[in-house]
Amino acid sequence: MIIGIDLGTTNSLAAVWRDGKAQLIPNALGSFLTPSCVGMDDDGTVLTGEAARARLQTHPHMTAALFKRYMGSERETQLGARKFRPEELSSMVLRSLKEDAEAWLGEPVTEAIVTVPAYFSDAQRKATRVAGQLAGLRVERLLNEPTAAALAYGIQDTKRETKFLVFDLGGGTFDVSILELFEGVMEVRATAGDNFLGGEDFVSVLVDAFLSRSGLSRDLNGAELNGTQRQRLREEAERAKRALSDSLTARMAYTSAGKEYSLDLTEDLFVLLCDHLVQRLRGPVERALRDATIKASELDSVVLAGGATRMPLVRKMVSRMFGRFPSINLDPDQAIALGAAVQTGLMARDAALSEVVMTDVAPYSLGISIAREIGPNQYEGGHYLPIIERNSTVPVSRVESITTINDYQNELVVHVYQGESRRVSDNVFLGKLAFPIEAKRSGEVSADVRFTYDISGVLEAEITLQPSLEKHTLVITENAGVMTQAEVAKRLAELNELKIHPRDKIENRTLLAQADRLYEQLLGQERAYLAQHIAAFTGVLNTQQPAAMRRAHEVLTRVMRELGGSSFL
Numbered sequence: 001m002i003i004g005i006d007l008g009t010t011n012s013l014a015a016v017w018r019d020g021k022a023q024l025i026p027n028a029l030g031s032f033l034t035p036s037c038v039g040m041d042d043d044g045t046v047l048t049g050e051a052a053r054a055r056l057q058t059h060p061h062m063t064a065a066l067f068k069r070y071m072g073s074e075r076e077t078q079l080g081a082r083k084f085r086p087e088e089l090s091s092m093v094l095r096s097l098k099e100d101a102e103a104w105l106g107e108p109v110t111e112a113i114v115t116v117p118a119y120f121s122d123a124q125r126k127a128t129r130v131a132g133q134l135a136g137l138r139v140e141r142l143l144n145e146p147t148a149a150a151l152a153y154g155i156q157d158t159k160r161e162t163k164f165l166v167f168d169l170g171g172g173t174f175d176v177s178i179l180e181l182f183e184g185v186m187e188v189r190a191t192a193g194d195n196f197l198g199g200e201d202f203v204s205v206l207v208d209a210f211l212s213r214s215g216l217s218r219d220l221n222g223a224e225l226n227g228t229q230r231q232r233l234r235e236e237a238e239r240a241k242r243a244l245s246d247s248l249t250a251r252m253a254y255t256s257a258g259k260e261y262s263l264d265l266t267e268d269l270f271v272l273l274c275d276h277l278v279q280r281l282r283g284p285v286e287r288a289l290r291d292a293t294i295k296a297s298e299l300d301s302v303v304l305a306g307g308a309t310r311m312p313l314v315r316k317m318v319s320r321m322f323g324r325f326p327s328i329n330l331d332p333d334q335a336i337a338l339g340a341a342v343q344t345g346l347m348a349r350d351a352a353l354s355e356v357v358m359t360d361v362a363p364y365s366l367g368i369s370i371a372r373e374i375g376p377n378q379y380e381g382g383h384y385l386p387i388i389e390r391n392s393t394v395p396v397s398r399v400e401s402i403t404t405i406n407d408y409q410n411e412l413v414v415h416v417y418q419g420e421s422r423r424v425s426d427n428v429f430l431g432k433l434a435f436p437i438e439a440k441r442s443g444e445v446s447a448d449v450r451f452t453y454d455i456s457g458v459l460e461a462e463i464t465l466q467p468s469l470e471k472h473t474l475v476i477t478e479n480a481g482v483m484t485q486a487e488v489a490k491r492l493a494e495l496n497e498l499k500i501h502p503r504d505k506i507e508n509r510t511l512l513a514q515a516d517r518l519y520e521q522l523l524g525q526e527r528a529y530l531a532q533h534i535a536a537f538t539g540v541l542n543t544q545q546p547a548a549m550r551r552a553h554e555v556l557t558r559v560m561r562e563l564g565g566s567s568f569l
C-alpha cells in the first residue's frame with residue numbers, strides 16, 4: 001500500500017487515495033495533525049507526536065522539534081543518552097504515521113510519496129529519502145509541496161489552460177511556485193522561497209515583543225529564561241497568534257517569580273511588529289514571477305497552503321499584492337497531504353482522475369568550476385559555469401564542453417556546485433570527480449560534461465572525454481549532510497534497538513504528558529488536586545485493565561477541563 005505524506009516542520013499528515021478520492025488518515029489520537037516532535041521518556045522510550053509535543057515545555061532537553069530545518073545538515077540533537085541526526089528524528093515521525101496508516105487501513109504500508117519544499121536542495125532531498133528508508137518506507141517519489149497543493153485544489157481538472165501561483169507558508173519554510181497547466185501537462189514554471197521563514201518566526205516576534213513591552217525583560221535584569229520558561233512563553237505567543245486569526249485583539253499573559261505580566265495585542269500592533277517578516281514574503285514572490293516571465297495580472301488564481309496563511313495579515317498582503325482574493329476552500333494545513341494522496345492516485349492511473357502529466361523544475365542552478373581567461377594567456381580559477389539553470393523543467397539533461405588550459409596536464413578535476421553566484425566559493429559544493437587524462441598541450445583534450453537532474457531532484461554528472469569517449473560518472477559522496485548507505489545501515493540498526501512507545505498506549509501517555517504540563521501551570525490547592533488525580537490515573541494504568549483505564553482517562557480529562565486546562569488537551 002502506498003500513502004502520501006506531508007512531512008512538515010511543525011505538523012505532519014498522512015493521506016491515502018481510496019474510493020476515488022484523497023482521504024486524510026487519523027492518528028492514534030483521532031487527529032489528522034501529528035506534531036513533528038520526538039521525545040525520550042524517562043525510561044528511554046521514544047515518544048512521537050502529541051505526547052512529545054506536550055513534553056516540549058516540561059522536558060525541553062528530552063524533546064526535539066523543528067528538525068526539518070536541519071535536514072541535509074550534520075546537526076545532531078541530544079535526547080537522553082543519544083544524539084540523533086535530523087533524518088533519524090524525521091524517520092520516527094514517519095514511522096508513527098506509517099503505523100497509524102496501517103492501523104486505519106488494516107494493511108501494511110510499505111511505500112510513500114513524501115512532500116518537500118520546492119526549494120529543498122539536493123542534500124535536503126536525499127536526507128528526506130533516507131528518513132523514509134530509516135522508517136521502513138520506500139520513498140516512491142519526492143513531490144514538491146506547492147505542486148501537491150495544486151493537485152489538492154484539483155487544478156489538474158481545469159479543462160482550460162491556466163496559470164497560477166502557490167503561496168505556501170508553513171511553520172518554518174516559505175515556498176512560492178508558479179505553475180501552468182496546458183493540454184494536460186502541469187508545468188512548474190518557477191519556484192522561489194526561503195527555508196528560514198515561517199509561522200514560527202511570527203511567534204518569535206511576539207515572544208520578543210512580550211519580553212520588552214510587558215516589563216519582564218527589565219525585571220529579569222539580564223538573566224535569561226530557562227528552556228522550560230521560554231517554551232511556556234512561546235506557547236502563550238502561539239496561542240495569541242492563533243487568536244489574532246479569529247479576532248482583532250488578544251492578550252498574552254505570563255507569570256514569573258510570582259508576578260503576573262501581560263501584553264494586549266491588537267491586529268494593528270501585530271501588523272506593525274511583523275512588518276519585516278511580511279516584507280520578506282515579497283522577495284520570493286517577485287523572483288518567481290520574474291523567473292517565470294509572468295506578470296501578477298496574468299495569473300488565473302493564487303492558491304494558499306500552510307497553516308500560517310491563516311493569519312489575516314498574510315492574506316491581506318497576498319490580496320494586495322495580486323489584486324485578488326486567494327483560493328481558500330481547503331484547509332491550508334491539509335492541502336499538501338491531500339495532494340500527495342492525489343499523486344499516488346495519479347500514479348496508479350485511477351479512473352476518477354483526469355490524465356495529467358506533472359513536471360517540476362530544478363530549484364537551483366547546477367554547474368561546475370572553471371577557469372576564465374582574464375587577459376592574454378592569463379586564467380583565473382574558481383569561476384562558475386552553470387550547466388543546468390535554475391527553474392529548468394525536470395527531468396533535464398544538459399551538456400557543456402570544457403577543454404584543458406595547462407600544457408601536459410595529466411589529470412582532469414571537475415568540481416560540482418549548486419547555486420547562483422558567479423564565483424564558486426559563494427555556491428554550495430556538491431562533489432568532485434578526478435581522473436587521469438592523456439598529457440597533451442592545452443586545449444587538445446576536451447570533455448563533455450553532462451548533468452542529468454531527475455524528477456526527484458537527484459543529480460548525476462557524466463563526463464565523456466573526447467575523442468576517446470571514455471566516460472566517468474560522478475557519485476556525490478562528499479555531499480555535506482548526506483549519510484552514506486553504510487552509515488544509514490548502522491543508524492537503522494541502532495534505531496531498531498530503541499524502545500518505541502506502543503501505539504495502543506499512546507493515548508494515555510499523551511494525557512499524562514498534558515497533565516504534567518498543566519501541573520506546572522497551577523499552584524496551591526488546584527495543583528494538589530491535579531496531582532492526586534494524576535497519581536490515581538497512573539495507578540490504574542499499572543493495572544492494565546482496559547475498562548478501568550478508559551474510565552480513568554475520562555476522569556482525568558474531566559478534571560483537567562475543570563481546572564481550565566482545555567487548551568492543554
Ligand code: AMP
Binds near residue numbers: 010011198308
Ligand atoms: P504547517 O507547517 O503547514 O502545519 O503550518 C504550521 C504553522 O501554521 C505554525 O506556525 C502554526 O502556528 C500556524 N498556524 C496554524 N493555525 C493557525 C492559525 N489559526 N492562525 C495563525 N497561524 C496558524
